[in-house]
Amino acid sequence: MATTLTWHEIGAYAIASVLYLAHLIRLHKSVENAARILLGIGVVLHLADIGVRCYQGVTPVSSTVEAMSFVSFLVAAGFLLASLRYRLAAAGAFAVPASLVLLVLARIAPSPPTTPQMGSLGQAHILLATLGVAVFAFAAVLALLYLFQDRQLKRKKFERVMEKGTPLDTLDRLAHRCVSIGFPVFTLAIVTGALWVARLGIVHHPEDLRPEYLFAVGAWVAFAVLLVARIGAGWRGRRAAWLTLGGFGGTVLVVGAYFLRYVA
Amino acid sequence: MANSSIDLLLVGVSHKTAPVGVRERLAVEPDAVDAALAELTALPGVREAVMVSTCNRVELYVASEDADRAATSLADVLARRAAVGVAELEEHLYQHRDAAAVRHLFRVAASLDSLVVGEPQILGQVKQAYDNAVRCGTAGATLRACFEEGAFRVARRVRRETAIAKNPVSVSSVAVDLARQVFSDFSKRHVLVVGAGKMSELAARNLRQHGATLTVTNRTRARAEDLATRFGASVADWSDLAGAVAAADIVIASTGAQRPVLTLELIKDVRRLRRGKPLCLLDIAVPRDVDPQAGKLDGIYLFDIDDLQKQANEHRAERAEEAEEAETLVAEEHGRFVKRWRSRQLGPTVSALRTHILGIAQAEAQRLFGGMGEREKKAALDLADSIAKKILHLPQMALRDDDPDEGVSLVVAVQRLFALELQEPAVSLARDDVSRAAGKKAAGS
Numbered sequence: 075m076a077t078t079l080t081w082h083e084i085g086a087y088a089i090a091s092v093l094y095l096a097h098l099i100r101l102h103k104s105v106e107n108a109a110r111i112l113l114g115i116g117v118v119l120h121l122a123d124i125g126v127r128c129y130q131g132v133t134p135v136s137s138t139v140e141a142m143s144f145v146s147f148l149v150a151a152g153f154l155l156a157s158l159r160y161r162l163a164a165a166g167a168f169a170v171p172a173s174l175v176l177l178v179l180a181r182i183a184p185s186p187p188t189t190p191q192m193g194s195l196g197q198a199h200i201l202l203a204t205l206g207v208a209v210f211a212f213a214a215v216l217a218l219l220y221l222f223q224d225r226q227l228k229r230k231k232f233e234r235v236m237e238k239g240t241p242l243d244t245l246d247r248l249a250h251r252c253v254s255i256g257f258p259v260f261t262l263a264i265v266t267g268a269l270w271v272a273r274l275g276i277v278h279h280p281e282d283l284r285p286e287y288l289f290a291v292g293a294w295v296a297f298a299v300l301l302v303a304r305i306g307a308g309w310r311g312r313r314a315a316w317l318t319l320g321g322f323g324g325t326v327l328v329v330g331a332y333f334l335r336y337v338a
Numbered sequence: 339m340a341n342s343s344i345d346l347l348l349v350g351v352s353h354k355t356a357p358v359g360v361r362e363r364l365a366v367e368p369d370a371v372d373a374a375l376a377e378l379t380a381l382p383g384v385r386e387a388v389m390v391s392t393c394n395r396v397e398l399y400v401a402s403e404d405a406d407r408a409a410t411s412l413a414d415v416l417a418r419r420a421a422v423g424v425a426e427l428e429e430h431l432y433q434h435r436d437a438a439a440v441r442h443l444f445r446v447a448a449s450l451d452s453l454v455v456g457e458p459q460i461l462g463q464v465k466q467a468y469d470n471a472v473r474c475g476t477a478g479a480t481l482r483a484c485f486e487e488g489a490f491r492v493a494r495r496v497r498r499e500t501a502i503a504k505n506p507v508s509v510s511s512v513a514v515d516l517a518r519q520v521f522s523d524f525s526k527r528h529v530l531v532v533g534a535g536k537m538s539e540l541a542a543r544n545l546r547q548h549g550a551t552l553t554v555t556n557r558t559r560a561r562a563e564d565l566a567t568r569f570g571a572s573v574a575d576w577s578d579l580a581g582a583v584a585a586a587d588i589v590i591a592s593t594g595a596q597r598p599v600l601t602l603e604l605i606k607d608v609r610r611l612r613r614g615k616p617l618c619l620l621d622i623a624v625p626r627d628v629d630p631q632a633g634k635l636d637g638i639y640l641f642d643i644d645d646l647q648k649q650a651n652e653h654r655a656e657r658a659e660e661a662e663e664a665e666t667l668v669a670e671e672h673g674r675f676v677k678r679w680r681s682r683q684l685g686p687t688v689s690a691l692r693t694h695i696l697g698i699a700q701a702e703a704q705r706l707f708g709g710m711g712e713r714e715k716k717a718a719l720d721l722a723d724s725i726a727k728k729i730l731h732l733p734q735m736a737l738r739d740d741d742p743d744e745g746v747s748l749v750v751a752v753q754r755l756f757a758l759e760l761q762e763p764a765v766s767l768a769r770d771d772v773s774r775a776a777g778k779k780a781a782g783s
Contacts, residue, residue, distance in 0.1 A: 223519070227516075227519060227520075227639055228633065228634070228639075230641075230645050230648075232516065232519075232645075232649050233652070235519050236505075236515055236516070236519065239519050240522075241518060241519060241520060241521055241522035242519065242520050242521075242616060243520060243521050243522055243616060244522040246616075304614075307613070307614075308612070308613025308614030308615070309614055310614040310615070310616070310637065311614060311616060311636050311637040312636045312637070313636060
């Protein structure tokens with residue numbers, strides 16, 4: 075269910091995505107500024123859109139699609155804020171298109187025919203999971219950028235990183251910070267989710283376990299290992315980046331499973 | 339009294355014409371600048387003076403009515419300072435006048451005449467030289483126009499519109515730039531210099547300017563200590579090389595060793611000690627000091643002299659391309675400057691020409707006055723006036739349309755043909771319409 079407002083915000087994200095990609099491939103500082111302005115417009119429109127929906131009683135935690143739209147908003151807004159402080163233009167070429175895809179998926183999907191009635195536990199679960207996934211998505215973008223720049227430097231292809239790159243230690247530090255914030259949130263999401271499932275009483279036998287439970291636990295383990303190994307064994311850099319991507323991949327599978335189950 | 343051409347004269351030496359041995363003898367200490375400027379303006383024929391003195395050039399820009407005389411006395415002054423004969427210095431000296439001198443100044447300010455084309459310091463040095471002249475009162479209308487409205491403007495345009503100074507072309511600054519891809523903030527970083535070489539010294543100094551702390555190590559401790567005092571660095575023991583490397587974030591290696599000093603095993607140990615913190619190795623020694631395999635390890639960023647040199651060369655090639663663009667800009671600005679300068683001469687020239695011709699006509703008419711009545715006198719004056727004005731009409735039109743780009747300036751030609759002395763030199767080139775307004779006024783008078 076897409077309103078005019080939705081189309082405008084999708085348009086703004088789309089143009090911003092193209093500009094960030096163009097900036098990554100070539101082109102000027104001015105392109106980055108234009109991209110940032112458009113992204114700002116998109117974020118504001120998106121916030122207004124979410125506000126309108128809330129007013130109509132459709133909150134971000136009311137269904138998977140709304141939650142996806144909310145994740146998209148958080149990633150876009152988070153990137154926008156971070157890009158004001160750090161040299162992150164290159165990350166924009168990953169973060170903004172990711173936001174765009176999520177938003178489009180959420181909006182072109184038919185709205186769920188009947189939203190299963192959920193209590194406050196269910197809503198808390200969706201909210202926490204949404205926040206967690208958004209923060210992990212941001213960490214994944216940074217990890218991707220880290221791997222890209224690391225490879226360029228190792229292959230002695232300096233030109234592009236020297237012009238637009240973010241220092242590797244900044245990327246590593248920011249990604250770590252995101253994971254540190256996302257992990258407790260995601261943990262709570264899993265706990266509330268488990269309680270919710272238990273209360274609904276839909277799992278009685280092992281064969282009732284759905285694959286998304288497994289993906290969620292897998293992602294949780296990946297992030298847990300990442301955090302512990304960083305402190306304990308100094309895991310950073312490439313290895314940490316891959317593990318972040320793995321963990322985020324798990325959460326994507328969870329969201330995907332929900333999306334397919336309740337929407338498609 | 340004003341001269342029709344741009345009365346700028348330049349006499350100087352630069353890295354292109356004189357070896358450092360000559361340049362250093364001509365260079366003027368900052369605290370001797372005032373006296374030197376006073377000395378220059380005291381020379382016969384020298385009205386204004388600016389002196390640009392850097393390690394790559396010593397140039398005297400003066401405004402002078404008598405360029406030949408001024409050039410000789412400037413050469414004398416320089417020869418005296420260098421304590422050599424004029425003839426000996428002459429082979430290193432160059433001199434430019436008029437538009438050519440302006441062009442040279444523009445190219446210098448735009449860093450096109452620099453040893454490293456596009457290096458950014460020269461503009462600051464030229465500005466400083468000009469400010470000194472302003473402070474000492476030796477910069478008048480001519481030099482003010484050439485520097486403020488000409489050279490600085492050109493340099494700004496070149497900076498803004500070309501990428502001439504975008505990327506570093508020296509190996510040491512490329513090294514620093516690469517380290518910057520790994521570390522965001524040098525102020526918390528430790529740099530270890532292994533061995534001592536000219537290049538490592540430059541890179542280390544550069545890093546220290548960005549706030550990094552330095553440590554030096556060398557096989558001979560005395561040499562390390564000597565370096566350390568010069569850098570303001572601490573000394574690490576050669577026997578604990580691994581420990582010293584582990585404590586550093588950036589290592590600059592340039593020993594004369596025949597085999598790698600930083601072996602793969604050593605780097606692996608270091609990596610373990612650093613617990614995954616990234617390490618940037620800049621190997622500028624030949625033969626190499628770091629085992630090339632080390633660069634494949636996660637979190638180890640190894641750049642050798644070839645990497646740095648290649649990058650520097652690429653930047654140099656880019657810069658050469660940009661320099662061509664900058665030359666076009668300079669030519670454009672130079673053309674505009676000269677044109678404006680000459681056009682500001684137009685008004686006074688037209689005015690002087692009219693006064694001259696009308697004066698002759700009136701004088702000749704007055705010679706007929708004997709025995710004439712008032713009416714006849716007036717008729718004779720009117721006739722003389724109208725003949726003179728008819729004659730003046732075409733030359734005046736031609737002067738207005740004068741285009742100095744065509745090689746011959748009619749304004750200059752007319753001044754010479756009629757030996758015209760202009761009443762007032764226009765002072766500023768600031769606006770085109772000033773001279774145009776002056777032209778109109780003169781035409782209407």
